[in-house]
Amino acid sequence: MTTVIKAPGEAAAERSGGAGPSGERGAKSSEGMVLNVFSHGFLAVWAVLIVLPLIWLALGSFKTDAQIGGSALSWPSNWNLDAFGRAWDKGIGDYFANTLIVMVFSVPLTMLLGSMAAYVLARYPFPGNRFVYYFFVSGAMFPVFLALVPLFFMVKRFDMLNTYQGLILVYVAYSMPFTVFFMHSFFRTLPTAVHEAAVIDGASDTRIFFQVMVPMAKPGLISVGIFNILGQWNQYILPSVLMQPQTGSDPERYLLTQGLIQLQQQQGYETDLPVLFAGVTIAMIPMLVVYLSFQRQIQAGLTSATLK
Amino acid sequence: MSQVAQGRGRGGFIAGFLLAPLALYLTFVIWPYVQTFGYSFTNWTGQSPTFDFVGVDNYTALMKDEVFRGALWNNLLLLVFVPVVTILLALFFAFMVNAGGRGGAGGVQGVRGSGFYKIVYFFPQVLSLAILAVLFGAVYRTDEGGLLNGVLIRLGLVDRQHPVEWLNEPRLVLWCLLLVVVWHGVGFYLVLFSAAMQSVPKDIYEAALLDGAGRAQTFFKVTLPLLWDSVQTSAVYLGIAAMDMFVLVSTMTSGQFGGGPDHHSEVMATVLMRNFLYFGKSGYACAMGVVMLVLTMILSVITLRATRRERIEF
Secondary structure, X not given: OOOOOOOHHHHHHHHHHHHOOHHHHHHXXXXXXXXXXXXXXXXXXXXXXXXXXXXXXXXXXXXXXHHHHOOOOOOOOOOOOHHHHHHHHHHHHHHHHHHHHHHHHHHHHHHXXXXXXXXXXXXXXXXXXXXXXXXXXXXXXXXXXXXXXXXXXXXXXXOOXXXXXXXHHHHHHHHHHHHHHHHHHHHHHOOHHHHHHHHHOOOOHHHHHHHHHHHHOHHHHHHHHHHHHHHHHOOOXXXXXXXXXXXXXXXXXXXXXXXXXXXXXXXXXXXXXXXXXXXXXXXXXXXXXXXXXXXXXXXXXXXXXXXX | OHHHHHHHHHHHHHHXXXXXXXHHHHHHHHHHHHHHHHHOOEOOOOXXXXXXXXXXXXXXXXXXXXXXXXXXXXXXXXXXXXXXXXXXXXXXXXXXXXXXXXXXXXOOEOOOOHHHHHHHHHHXXXXXXXXXXXXXXXXXXOOOOOHHHHHHHHOOOOOOOOOOOHHHOOOOHHHHHHHHHHHHHHHHHHHHHHHXXXXXXXXXHHHHHHOOOOHHHHHHHHHHHHHHHHHXXXXXXXXXXXXXXXXXXXXXXXXXXXXXXXXXXXXXXXXXXXXHHHOOOHHHHHHXXXXXXXXXXXXXXXXXXXXXXOOOOO
16 A cells, blocks of 8 residues: 655645536636736836846946946947946945955854853843843844944043944944844754763863853854844945044055945046946945845844844 | 852853843944934034034024935925835735636635745845946936836837936936835835745635625735734834935935935935045034934834734734
8 A cells, every 4th residue: 555645735735626516626726827927027126127137237347438428228338347446446445345344343253252241141040131132132222333432432532433343343333133032043952961971971060061052052053143244344334433544644544345436426526437346346246146146045034033 | 059159150141142232232332322313413524533512503504404404305205105106016916926816626726836936036035235226227328228117118109319317307216216225125025924824724715706706805805904004113113214315315315325316316314424534523413313313213103003904813
């Protein structure tokens, strides 16, 4: 005797196919066809509205200045990468490097400190635990704006305006609410048996965290990591307040987002639009790559973060 | 004996793990927030270390500030339209993507290519606001070179000699900005609503289907009530985003820190930054920050209460 295990979808199809009278089914499916065309139409139009401006912008970096001022629908006449080279020389390369330097430190530090706090709050009952947790998480409720004025003077007092380390610390602090919130719910789901076994084997709490818990929490860490990379890479308000040269002799340490806006303002006088478009394209590509390689984790992470 | 030692060790461990994160968070996040309240009652300029306590003077001045009141009104408009438009579009697309396809042998399924749509729609979300500002600055150009004007001229809808002055037209500028926010946000909420829709058990849809429910009925009677929690949360998030708007307004519109033409696109955040960094009125700027905070809190509470419904368990 053989049992055939059906896929749930198949079984459902069979069931509903058998249920309705066949005449009615025919009418239904022709209505379905019309609606399918209709819904596909809307979906496709929105997809075009998303993709078209981006492609149009990237094509702009191959146009000449006169062409950009002319018809928007013209095709670029020359396909060289001049504008990209000029954009790189104009500082995009440096801004890119500045952003990378900050993030090489800020993202791992965010992950480390955020998961340490989340782990303790998720797994060790102590008086005030709930309070500290809500204290951490509540930071996500307020717009960054409200803190900007005092934050500027706070960083100034530490003599860390226009320094990498100043911005790194601020990034870590402002990423804390989301990171703690997310990792807290993740650590709670990990089984306690593994923890107990490690205790019996004589591992210290610190050792358990680094050698048992962190490896087990890897999927969660990857999700939070991607969100922090996206968030910190795209940050504009914090660097534009904290990364301004304070005196004439100060080095310019603009980040990529600041640099783009500056380039946009400059081209008002210089009119080299292809450079601006090339700069934006350069800034867009890494995010496109990160997004396409991790889009599964991003969508899964988003789901579990917002629906829990 | 050993338990005591372990307990003591554990206390140290907890403190050790919390110390650095808490210290950073307190210094750079919580303390500045708290200070904003204090400074809002002073005439601090930000330059000199001395300042006087002026009571509620900043707040009474705010009430009389025409520019700030205009900005407040614009923020309120955005606060209504950004969530409503974004959520409606995202719900519509999410339903299409997840339950739109119903041809063939029956059963509820997404349209073909739903995975592709989810990937494409979400993409604007990973772009920085700075990129959006440059991109849409180019799209809204006032000559033929702008994508919108270029297309409209080609279609013969706009005269080549008089293209639309999107961002310089007082009546249009706010809606142009709204469009950017919606373009940016729909994908995120589509994915969010999709996840919520997928967590609804399939048999509920099948039951509705067997009872002869059409697509519209399925949506309004089944999907929407089950999704209400996510819709509510989204409204609050979008409301907070609509309170901000700083990057887009300050970089896309005319004027020092944006807000032009003639304050028609002003939002509270741009007025705040102008007063802080340009006029040097730090105390006054802090008072605006407090008003923004209070409004955000009030609006979150109102949204949550107004949209409250019986929670449906499934």
